[in-house]
Amino acid sequence: MNETVLRARQVRKAYRRHQVLRGVDLAVRPGQLVAVVGENGAGKSTLLKILAGTLAADGGQVRLAGTLGYCPQDPVLNDNLTAAQHLRYFAAARRLPSLHRADELVRRLGYEQSRDQTAGELSGGTRQKLNLTLALLHDPDILLLDEPYQGFDWETYLRFWDLVADLRARRKAIVIITHLVFEQDRFDLLADLADGHLTPRERSGKDDHARS
């Protein structure tokens, strides 16, 4: 069980004098679903950005083995382009041979009817669906999702967990930032980020991989 696709060691980050991460350790295996929980301002998004490589850490190491998908908390989209154009743009970025996966994700997240609307015209929830689709487009081995279901209605929320169940079944490693405590049974590991340290939470329940 030593196989890991994501390993962070002693990751440190400060904004000026404010030390946000004081030596974070994390190891994630294929098929594992990890939640990072913490209060606002605890440094969850900072940690995910460092894991994704969009932000430089002050110290420590991050090692990833496999392709990476990162879904930022605020949708990073181009308001002048339609959802379909976003898919083509990122298919070109990833050099994908087709849009099959994109089409499947759009269908599974249930926003086919919004494909030809510009991102600026999309509702908050649909923007978030598109944001998530762009992170999953190339079927990455490791997924870093920063509060990915913000603005989702209940049905989409359930669809999201169906999708996550499929990804886990195909041994994709997933790290999700969340602050919803009631869904903790969905995860293999819950880790609290507090005072700059990530601490695995003691679990009383069993592993519940199949739940969705």
Place this chain on the structure above:
Amino acid sequence: MPVADLAPGAAAPTVSPTAPAFRQFPVAWRFALRNQSRNRLAWLLLVAFVPAWYLLMLAITGHTTLTFRLFATGRVLTVDGGHLTLITAGLNSVTIIVGFAIFAAIRRTLAFDKRLVFAGYRQATLIAAKTSAIAIVAAAVAAFTSLALLAFWRPSLSGWLAILAAFIVIALGYGAFGLFLGVLVRSDLEGFFLIIMGGLMDTFLQNPLGNPLANNPVLEWFPSFGPTQFAVGGSLGHTALWGHLALGLAWPAAFAAAGLVIFWIRTRTRVHAR
């Protein structure tokens, strides 16, 4: 921080990198152009502001006869001051509209471009696509502004072509300036202020009607110096000042180079494979 085994732009294992469905340059080029053309305020400025500005400037200056020494040739020209002002007004319109449109488009998509690079887009491809889209937008605005001029003044064909060429060069200059500011400044207000004030000062100080010292050597160091000299020489002085047109191209080259270096730095991904 050493980071290994991470290739953010790499394709998924199931994907053949040799058979992409969408080639990067054509996609980036088309979407860059679409992004530029979706700025409704810029369209409105182009269609409404340009004729209104010509009309207003002509109404203010009238057709006073003006005698001045063309800086580039040293020749004394006696011209219709209204025509000279129309050239200045056209140059000024182009600086504001192109500078604003490019600045807004570049600034608003910077984070998105960074995400594209993170997803594997080659920065050089994005840069090439953006640069060519900017050049097309700049040339289109310059062409429209030159055509609108004909409603107020009919210079000779060669004179009009000189004005068109000058407008294209100043449009490229302020397009590149917009790019430079778009990747550099922190707020919209700073960018708009610099473009509007820069364009006004730059173009109106070149006009001897508004500025009696328009032959001051310091004006040579302004972006609109070359295009103004070329447009006036070509349309009112029967001279083709190619060197001055080329001088005008130095500004877009310099601004674009600086802007694209900053774009490259700001969109690069911090993680490197192995």
